[in-house]
Amino acid sequence: MAVPDLVFVTGASRGLGLAIAEAVPFPARVVDVSRTGPPEDSGIDHLPADLSDPASWRKVAHGMQEITDDADPQRLILIHAAGTLSPMGFAGEVDLDAYTHNVLLNSAAGQVLGHAFLAVAAPRPGERVMVMISSGAASSVYPGWTAYGAGKAALDQWVRNAGEEQRRRGAVVVAAIAPGVIDTSMQEEIRSTPAEDFPDVDRFRRLHEEGDLIAPEVAARRFWEALEDGLTPGSVIDLRHR
Numbered sequence: 001m002a003v004p005d006l007v008f009v010t011g012a013s014r015g016l017g018l019a020i021a022e023a024v025p026f027p028a029r030v031v032d033v034s035r036t037g038p039p040e041d042s043g044i045d046h047l048p049a050d051l052s053d054p055a056s057w058r059k060v061a062h063g064m065q066e067i068t069d070d071a072d073p074q075r076l077i078l079i080h081a082a083g084t085l086s087p088m089g090f091a092g093e094v095d096l097d098a099y100t101h102n103v104l105l106n107s108a109a110g111q112v113l114g115h116a117f118l119a120v121a122a123p124r125p126g127e128r129v130m131v132m133i134s135s136g137a138a139s140s141v142y143p144g145w146t147a148y149g150a151g152k153a154a155l156d157q158w159v160r161n162a163g164e165e166q167r168r169r170g171a172v173v174v175a176a177i178a179p180g181v182i183d184t185s186m187q188e189e190i191r192s193t194p195a196e197d198f199p200d201v202d203r204f205r206r207l208h209e210e211g212d213l214i215a216p217e218v219a220a221r222r223f224w225e226a227l228e229d230g231l232t233p234g235s236v237i238d239l240r241h242r
């Protein structure tokens, strides 16, 4: 039997993206876009891509178009959760190639995939939603996270503008959602970073010790509740303040 809805989730191989992909609250074909892919028994499809490589963006754009044409969904959603903190350390001190990959993944990939998704989704009928996963790091100062913070800030501003464009066209609802501090491998990486490279590391070690990290499943449930309640076009939401 045909499944009427289609959800793309970048970064659904683990962590928050996987939890969101596993918690889709309606029958849907779910497609992960990542390097390693989702767990085999997850029922989630895989569109392989290294999103820090600009050559992958066109392939993902074609893939999204083909899968959407094939599925002809009533509801079409893209959630862009792929992201990286790596390399943590101060600008001017970390490896140039690793820094370049961070900038390409966190700043550029979301904008280009967002553009590609809007081209696929805007001409279609039905409910169409696109969400960028944001972070408090878009506006707070964290030495050691220059490219990460700049990437999240860039995507937030992209969402404000694209959200307004799409509102004028009556097409895709575009928003950004910051999830809070989630218990994923990204947090493990933070806790294992020396204070010299990430001076706020103790704050994150304390959050972990005191059990204050949010389980990915809880964040995913809150995420879908926010979507089901309806997103204001162009809005940047923090799930901790809902």
Ligand SMILES: NC(=O)c1ccc[n+]([C@@H]2O[C@H](COP(=O)([O-])OP(=O)(O)OC[C@H]3O[C@@H](n4cnc5c(N)ncnc54)[C@H](OP(=O)(O)O)[C@@H]3O)[C@@H](O)[C@H]2O)c1
Pocket: 010, 011, 012, 013, 014, 015, 016, 017, 033, 034, 035, 036, 037, 049, 050, 051, 052, 053, 080, 081, 082, 083, 084, 105, 133, 134, 135, 136, 178, 179, 180, 181, 182, 183, 184, 185, 186, 187
């Ligand atoms: N954890 C937190 O406390 C927290 C807080 C605020 C915001 N966020 C945001 O939430 C999102 C998910 O974070 P997380 O904590 O779940 O991180 P995570 O556990 O490290 O997972 C990161 C995901 O991004 C994918 N990814 C990384 N590099 C990629 C690349 N080059 N190409 C394609 N996919 C790539 C990974 O897939 P592969 O490795 O298989 O490619 C993985 O699925 C990120 O956007 C992050 O900034 C997290």
